[in-house]
Amino acid sequence: MLLLLWAMAGIGQTLVNLTTQTLIADRIEVEMQGRVYGAHFAWSHLWWLFSYPLAGWMGKNVPTSAFFYESLIGFALWILVYLVFRVRKENFS
Known part of the structure; x- marks a missing residue:
């Protein structure tokens, strides 16, 4: 069951990132796209900082x-x- 939930989260993350990257490519000037992609990557991966400790705590206590x-x-x-x-x-x- 956990593998199914993990796969659903991965598919959702891919769909969000693909849509966002398409918007960046369509609406951001070419010179600025590298910076915007970098910022998007950093923000989209920041949640791991919170989710891994939370998952560990939940695995132990819930x-x-x-x-x-x-x-x-x-x-x-x-x-x-x-x-x-x-x-x-x-x-x-």
């Missing part, structure tokens, strides 16, 4: 079943938020 069920609840909430904003976008288009 029961595995609680993590699994909370992940399912979080995923369900994500889908709900996505559907709400998708419906609003369609109504304004």
